[in-house]
Amino acid sequence: MDTPRCLYVHVPYCERKCPYCAFNSYAGSHRDEAETYLDALLAELGALGPALQLETIYVGGGTPTALAPSALARLLDSLRRVASPREWTVEANPGTVTPEHIRALVAAGVNRISMGVQSMAPDGLKRMGRIHTADDVRDTVRALRESGIRNINLDLIYGQPDQDVEAFVLDVEAVLDLQPDHLSLYALQYEEGTAFTKARDAGRLQEASEDTVLAQFHAAQTRLVAAGFSQYEVSNFARPGRRSLHNLNYWRNLPYYGIGAGAWGCVDGHRVLNESEPRTYARRVLEEGTACVSKEELGPQETYLETLAAGLRTAEGVDLKTLHERTGLDARVRHGDHLNMIVERGLGAMSDGRLVLTTDGLWVLDELLLPFA
Ligand SMILES: C[S@@+](CC[C@H](N)C(=O)[O-])C[C@H]1O[C@@H](n2cnc3c(N)ncnc32)[C@H](O)[C@@H]1O
Ligand code: SF4
Structure with a gap:
């Protein structure tokens, strides 16, 4: 990454x-x-x-x-x-x-x-x-x-x-x-x-x-x-x-560093989380060099779902071709019926391979994400 x-x-x-x-x-x-x-x-x-x-x-x-x-x-x-x-x-x-x-x-x-x-x-x-x-x-x-x-x-x-x-x-x-x-x-x-x-x-x-x-x-x-x-x-x-x-x-679900107590980061294909209590965080960083409490590898399915979950909140939506290139997973093949339903019910629109939700779609975002999981 x-x-x-x-x-x-x-x-x-x-x-x-x-x-x-x-x-x-x-x-x-x-x-x-x-x-x-x-x-x-x-x-x-x-x-x-x-x-x-x-x-x-x-x-x-x-x-x-x-x-x-x-x-x-x-x-x-x-x-x-x-x-x-x-x-x-x-x-x-x-x-x-x-x-x-x-x-x-x-x-x-x-x-x-x-x-x-x-x-x-x-x-x-x-x-x-x-x-x-x-x-x-x-x-x-x-x-x-x-x-x-x-x-x-x-x-x-x-x-x-x-x-x-x-x-x-x-x-x-x-x-x-x-x-x-x-x-x-x-x-x-x-x-x-x-x-x-x-x-x-x-x-x-x-x-x-x-x-x-x-x-x-x-x-x-x-x-x-x-x-x-x-x-x-x-x-x-x-x-x-x-x-x-x-x-x-x-x-856009792109990587970022996170430092400090309770901070999340997304680095080298892993999601990392720091200790949240500030004194424990500080002691661990100063004594052990890290206050990491969890490090989870992000596989293609997580990246696929998280990119959809985050991107569909935005007006730019999600480019399904780029998502395919990034994860090897093609929403148009895996979830074609669901995508058709979103468009037919006016909950979203496809343009140039990008899926963008309408205001009605945004209100039911959580439900729309379920089939992608
Ligand atoms: C870290 S705070 C912003 C800066 C500063 N701490 C402050 O409150 O003035 C981030 C923002 O999250 C929002 N927020 C915090 N708790 C919330 C809650 N339970 N529901 C909705 N918004 C919340 C607030 O609008 C807040 O300004
Ligand atoms: S408790 Fe602190 S972080 Fe939370 S909303 Fe109030 S001032 Fe902001």
């Missing part, structure tokens, strides 16, 4: 844990622990080689801007020394971004910020346990732009408990006022072990109805398309030229 052109770097700290979030992230400042954690991250980075031909770097979390500015600068400087990617994204929470953080981002050459917003309404922000206000979002976007960062993504969550369609439309309009380059709209997922899921299971929180969630999405989609965004993946909208190259790499 080809050498990865993309690198994911995980920072597992957040100022506070949001009640819906199951990401590998831990509340608290962790400022002492973070230095040892960075030692380990940089050791993993060093093991990848002295010069990396990377197209993209994505520093995610958790909340990278929950690091002290000096720690963030140390991480970013080390990355800058080994690569000069075309797209370099850092995730941020508006409640944690200071002028010192912005200076560190700009000095290193970070050119894309992805910020968690979730809601622009005071009751929505409170319900979602966020540490910031809508004005913090506005101020942070302004400060980032003024410092020269041109490519900004904002995340919103819909399907929140007690959020009607109108409330979500107001959130969308409020973020559109900030002229973001990219928007990710996520339907709230009730993840195992989160405070939201416990509250729902105890009857203290009412899940939004499927009709509301669908209506919220359609209302947002209409507004974003009218505002000049194109939906290039189920949850992602971009202005022209602003699609996330890093995420496209995942959706």
